[in-house]
Amino acid sequence: MRNTLAIAGRELRAYFHSPIAYLIIAAYSVVCGFFFYNITAEYVVESFRMQSMGGGMGMPSMSINEIIIRSLFEGVLTVVLLFLIPLITMRLYAEEKRSGTIELLLTSPLTDFQIIMGKFLGAFALYAILIVITFLYVGILFIYGNPAAKPLLAVALGILLFGAALLALGMWISTFTKNQIIAGGVSFGVFLLLYVFNWVSAYSTSPMGRILAYLSLTTHFDNFAKGVIELKDLIYYLSVIALGLFLTARSVEALKGRAS
Amino acid sequence: MIEVEGLTKRYGPTLAVNDVSFTVQKGEILGFLGPNGAGKTTTMRVITGFLFPTSGRVRVAGFDVGTESLEAKKHIGYLPETPPVYPDMTVSEYLAFAARIKGVARGDIKKRVGDVSERCAIGDVQRRQIGKLSKGYRQRVGLAQALVHSPDVLILDEPTAGLDPKQIIETRELIKSFAGDHTVILSTHILPEVSKTCQRVLVISGGQVVAEGAPDELVRRLQGYEDIVLIVEGPAPEIIDKLQRITGVNVVEPREAAGTQVTLEVHAEKGHDVRADLAQTVVESGWKLFELKTGGLSLEDIFLKLTTKDLSEAQESAPSPALDIS
Structure with a gap:
């Protein structure tokens, strides 16, 4: 545990020693803030219009949770994260391989698992900062409206799991190359594919189509965004995280067998 | 060990x-x-x-x-060919990190980092970023890292x-x-x-x-004394002729002549040390001996001899791959 925390601490510090952490946080805050403003403004205009029309019969409900929070997280932020998470994970192993510091880690009395968990937690800590920023925006809603608080916990859990799954996969991809740009680019491609897998369900009900839809990252975020925690979604994200960590371990093992 | x-x-x-x-x-x-x-x-x-x-x-x-x-x-303390340093960290941060992951007890880290820094003469750059240090300093930081857990x-x-x-x-x-x-x-x-x-x-x-x-x-x-280089002042043909008659000498070849001095290469039979005889002959004949040294083989030649392909192939076919001379 001590070793894992040492690695995690160094990873997190490395993000802040380079411009990358500030860049990611700034970019995320601006983009997230823009969408938040946009969605909220639209909501306000829409609700005024409904009021002037008299409201009532047959009108869709104007739930803040449903309209603002769900569309912010499910419709927008998951896509923004597809771009930003590769920026977090691309350096995890690629940079160590390029600079040779991987030799320090792999020849120290650490297990591969301690190193992998340390790196994962370091990256996750930076990601968690982004999510905290998001909830600062969401907090504004409590000043002017009265969204339901409890479903927000499900949203928070969902977005953390969604990000953690991508971080684990991105870390795995980063073990294959010394080149951070390649690691980042490939990660983005893989994330995008996982994101759009469920599109097949629009036209296909074959078993293959259903499997692809099940594998999609989006399918499982839907319930969380609605404020519902379903066991199958929880299991899905935890499995993807475990798979990413496991594949990273295998890949590091292979590094030791081959030339690096 | x-x-x-x-x-x-x-x-x-x-x-x-x-x-x-x-x-x-x-x-x-x-x-x-x-x-x-x-x-x-x-x-x-x-x-x-x-x-x-x-x-x-x-x-x-x-x-x-x-x-x-x-x-x-x-x-094991290991210093790879490129020092495994994180350029974004300061020297003391880095050494403390290395000590931590190598299992140095928390209370001892500061002391160990101080000790190895002194030993590797990097005490004066503790607060500098490693990426901004010269190659020599970086190498010493790498060495300090290898020593930090004694x-x-x-x-x-x-x-x-x-x-x-x-x-x-x-x-x-x-x-x-x-x-x-x-x-x-x-x-x-x-x-x-x-x-x-x-x-x-x-x-x-x-x-x-x-x-x-x-x-x-x-x-x-590997150098042996079968190949000898001589620098002598005197009539070249006569010298060669006389030296060749010494027992054990196989061939005498002129290598170059500069002014009145000639450089000669003498190859002796294996196991014959002809150096004393050569010197004596030259001096007794009234010529001037400027230099006498063994071996056309310098350290570099030996190295090449040992590591060129011919030799390693010969070694491979030999019953024992290692030439043990101790």
């Missing part, structure tokens, strides 16, 4: 290290000498546990690197590569000061380096050990 047994490492179809075996005693400094790509780095990486061997066994301080790797790694065994991959002459001398002195307390393996492709720092040398070429012994012995043994 270090036992390597039948170590073989393949990268796909390429054989990087082929059945290498050796042991290093406690407190000894062993040099790996060989051209680039001979398998020195690969051998070191297997000893440190960075790479798995294809076959063979390595034991460090009594622990098998393959099966008891955590224990073995606690006893390991029994130090593996140093080309510790003087890329340093200026003054730094090279300082680094060599530092490494020599480790003898006794630490068991050291260092690699180099520079010949004088081994004779200056190591007590024993393994010459590695094409993934195999082609020669082994103390550096002086190695030179003496």
